[in-house]
Amino acid sequence: xxxxxxxxxxxxxxxxxxxxxxxxxxxxxxxxxxxxxxxxxxxxxxxxxxxxxxxxxxxxxxxxxxxxxxxxxxxxxxxxxxxxxxxxxxxxxxxxxxxxxxxxxxxxxxxxxxxxxxxxxxxxxxxxxxxxxxxxxxxxxxxxxxxxxxxxxxxxxxxxxxxxxxxxxxxxxxxxxxxxxxxxxxxxxx
Numbered sequence: 001x002x003x004x005x006x007x008x009x010x011x012x013x014x015x016x017x018x019x020x021x022x023x024x025x026x027x028x029x030x031x032x033x034x035x036x037x038x039x040x041x042x043x044x045x046x047x048x049x050x051x052x053x054x055x056x057x058x059x060x061x062x063x064x065x066x067x068x069x070x071x072x073x074x075x076x077x078x079x080x081x082x083x084x085x086x087x088x089x090x091x092x093x094x095x096x097x098x099x100x101x102x103x104x105x106x107x108x109x110x111x112x113x114x115x116x117x118x119x120x121x122x123x124x125x126x127x128x129x130x131x132x133x134x135x136x137x138x139x140x141x142x143x144x145x146x147x148x149x150x151x152x153x154x155x156x157x158x159x160x161x162x163x164x165x166x167x168x169x170x171x172x173x174x175x176x177x178x179x180x181x182x183x184x185x186x187x188x189x190x
Contacts, residue, residue, distance in 0.1 A: 019075040023052065024099040025110055025182045026083065027190055031091035032058045032066040039089050040068060049074065049082060053114075053157075055179035065093065067190075071180050094190065101184050112182040116160045119174040120167050121148045130170050137163045148173075 030036045037056055044051050053071035058064070072082065079097065086095045098110035118139070120130050123146070134141065134151050137159070143150040153163055157180060164175055183190070 019077065021073050021075055022079070022099070023071060023073045024079050024097055025112060025180065026070045026072065026086070027096045027098050027182065028068040028070065028086055028092060029059075029094040029190060030066050030068060030089075031093070032064045033091060036066070036089075036091045037068065039091075040070075040086065043085055043089065044070075044072070044082075047081075047085075049078070053179040055181050069180055069182050096190050098182050098184055105184060105186055107185055110182045110184045112156060112180050113154055114157050114160055114180050115152065115154050115178040116164070117142070117176045118151045118153065118164065118167055118172065119148060120151065120171045121173055122171040123147065126170050130167070133163075133166055133170070137166075139163065 028040065030040070041051070041054075043049075049072055051070055051072055053069070055069040056066055059067040072079070074082065083095050083097060086092055102108065102110045122130050127149075130149060130151075131141070134149070134153075137153060138155075139151040139153040141149055142152045151167075153160055160177065164172065
């Protein structure tokens with residue numbers, strides 16, 4: 001190809017994607033019916049998009065609506081494609097990019113929280129240290145025996161990551177996390 005020729009409208013001249021990859025939180029309002037979650041997840045897996053966090057629950061019982069909260073990563077173009085493809089799925093009522101909405105409202109991120117149950121074994125001094133650190137992180141003891149604790153912690157994912165890392169040397173044996181629940185600040189709904 002001659003270096004003096006300008007690119008045409010052909011897709012062959014599209015430059016490589018140079019936009020930064022970002023993490024976005026999407027909220028998807030869907031009918032609460034069998035197969036909807038599989039269709040949403042299928043959209044992601046079928047196109048090679050990764051899901052970092054997924055939370056689903058019925059939020060409006062009378063209307064039979066569920067809210068799916070998905071955290072995914074991609075370039076702005078890929079994220080727009082994901083939203084457009086989600087909106088085309090028939091039982092999807094609404095798709096909101098909470099990360100974009102937060103920026104429009106002058107905020108850094110939407111409010112995001114996660115819950116984790118963490119099982120830690122230990123006796124003596126390790127047991128006392130586990131309780132001290134649980135108190136410092138505002139984790140609640142939800143089950144206890146002489147040989148173990150199950151702790152519940154709520155907060156940003158980074159806080160839970162930090163708590164899990166601190167518990168590892170103290171006898172951490174199991175972690176169960178809910179995934180992120182998120183919404184934007186302000187009086188306006190989704």
